[in-house]
Amino acid sequence: MALNHTYDARLLQQETTVGAGVQILLLALLGSAIGMGPAGWLTGLAFALATWAVLTRAVLRSRLRSFGLANRVTLGRATLVGGVTALVADSFESSPPITLFVGLTAVALILDGVDGKVARHTGTSSALGARFDMEVDAFLILVLSVYVSMSLGPWVLLIGAMRYVFVAAARAMPWLNGELPPSTARKTVAALQGVVLLVAGAGILPQAVTLGAVALALGSLVWSFGRDIGWLWRTNARTA
Template identity: 40%
Template sequence: MQISRPPSPRPTAPQPRRAPPCPRGWILAVPAGLALNLAVSVIVLGQGTGALVAGAVYLAAAGIVAVGMRRHYPHAVMGACNTVTLMRVALTAALIAPLMGDAPAGWLVAAVAAISLTLDGVDGYLARRANLCSDFGARFDMEVDAALALILALHALAGSPVGAEVLVLGVMRYLFAGAGLIWPWIMAPLPVSYFRKGVCVLQLATLIALQIPQMPPDTGIIQARIASVALVWSFARDVLWLWRHR
């Protein structure tokens, strides 16, 4: 007697994995940042046409951040910490507006940049307090610092006595990332370093000081060179550590 076996179930095709939605609070934070961006660009910095460029840059950056959050952010809530960082994106993008005009450097640029730098310490505190720390948040904060440094370096190049050497303070992060495309070991995680954080503060503080019109030329050049040497040394230390631990 032959016993029939039930037919084996047909294999089902794997269901595509849906990306998680953006965390709660994102829908409100983006238009708030756009309003801040346009207000600073038009009212404070007084650039109508440049404000459109600054707003477009902010929206593009917000879109990139949204994609990154969907893929890498581990929390369901955006939180005040990432909202503050997004506001820093709005302020940083607003500083593009004066570059479209005739007076790219000045007290107002220094003031807006100083506010952004001050908020750099606020978002980390809020993340720790709300238990929303993440690798994504740290990377988000770092990239805003890099963008702020680049824009301020362009302001300093156009409106300060320092020459093209000031661009060292604005492009080092991007040179580092470009080197990572050639040598992938450069993009490995780095240990926490207070020396690196201190150099970042020195870098941004120097770039803000270079926006002040009353800065004596010799003083500005000396400050820029000191900050540039410190920044190059900081990156060299990190590259050496990564090479040894590759």
């Protein structure tokens, strides 16, 4: 049994290491294509290292028998998010090619609906896979909000920061860690954030329309978090 566990652990480590290698390859391609500066390189490499370290620790602790196709799709999305992160960091020095920025982001958003379906279809759904998917989504929204905030103002950062503020608050108020019921509205609002921020970042709409759309997205997110927090509060009060 020990030998089998060691063998599985090595396979899992190989998966995450290959993911880090692909991330570095993408950064090299971006660097050669647009002449990415130090900020983009350092941020992209930091993302690759952090993803490798956190994911490797998580998969080993989860004792998965195999990494799974769904997690590979999510890892591919994480690689694209790493590329977007590097482009946004580089944008503080020079604007990235908008087609490249939109292309990477759009594929990452589209694939968001693929990994879950693959996991359900192959019967490989897991708590790790769901958490990995959620963290990749949250970080992409954070990065996009940073990019859009440079043109619309720092208030846009509330979109990317809200989930992390919720997680921080849950450390002080454990009742926020309760399990929420499935909600189509919550999923729709979450998906809306990425689409609206991508359109805003692409700069294809008039400034006033873009401002209104991002404000609407933020408002819907506040409503969604408020509704969930209210539900958790009521549930916690009944079971206390």
